[in-house]
Amino acid sequence: MKSTPNQLLDYRCRLASPTSLGRSGVSQMYHSHVLAGEGYIILQELFPQLKDKLLNEYDVRDYSLKTECRFVVNGFVLNQDLTEDFLWLGIDRFTLETVMRKELCLQYGNQIEWKCNSRVVQLIVDQSLNIVKGIKYRQKHHVDSSSIDLYGDFIIDCTGRNTSSVKWLKERFNLIVPTIQIHFGAGYVTFVGERFKTGDPSLDSKHIIGYGLSPPDKNTGVGIIPIHEIKTMDENSLGTLSTFTLQCANYEYPPNDSYENLLEWIKEKLDPEYYSIFKSTKVCSPLVSYRRAIDDRKCVEQL
């Protein structure tokens, strides 16, 4: 939380494995994320000073979706005919989350208590009233320690898609949340890199590059989002560090054992212009992989 912007970036780039530090349990946070336009608006409403801070201290900037982006789906460039322009913030999710935590502590430090390195292990319920009254949690580094009770008037489960609430609600209230199993074979490989000119101005002038999946015919895609402006004397550099993502559906997973193998995969699966972009890129971080073959979608609306 006390790290400088450069320490954060340095940590992000030297990351050995997604769970080596930071928030274990959120391996997707090291992957490329797009903060869509509406999310950016909400962020600015909640934290009015944040934008200036990000632009001035963290060397990030926002990008015009109309002029600085190339987003292709099924062979069509989607963003060039937008009637209204949108701004996308070019930032890494890891950095954004850390900065937002800092802001929350600054603004509401006396009203929020963070309980870090703790795991919720059970619900405290009143079966006769049919209500959840609190949770039991345990400190992660003291597995043998007894659990601690925490009561609340209003409890929100923010533990993500692998939440244990479904299991606990069944155990405690015999409440069964219906689920549908979806087999989608999704995979990502993300890294941080510096783009250099390919020689094709139609590619080199676009900072955000997207090539959407359209399964089952086209199961592979690309996302490139700038996260940090850099000062460089190299006139072939585009002057930004970006997060690069190769993604797939239907189990056509991109490899992350070496960049050479990843380049071969790109050559085989994607159009030649993406190969030329990745070939003109200097990799500045490990190749971080994420795979999710099956998802259990919870149909809470059916309860």
Ligand SMILES: Cc1cc2nc3c(=O)[nH]c(=O)nc-3n(C[C@H](O)[C@H](O)[C@H](O)COP(=O)(O)OP(=O)(O)OC[C@H]3O[C@@H](n4cnc5c(N)ncnc54)[C@H](O)[C@@H]3O)c2cc1C
């Ligand atoms: C590879 C990938 C790329 C994505 N790209 C995008 C994108 O471009 N744009 C976008 O908007 N979304 C994207 N998403 C989706 C987005 O990441 C999720 O929707 C979002 O992170 C969900 O937020 P959450 O707070 O509900 O859960 P999470 O971010 O998963 O956070 C859950 C937290 O709860 C903690 N936790 C779990 N169990 C316990 C417990 N028992 N006790 C205490 N803590 C616990 C976890 O450690 C974690 O910190 C992407 C997802 C993936 C996997």
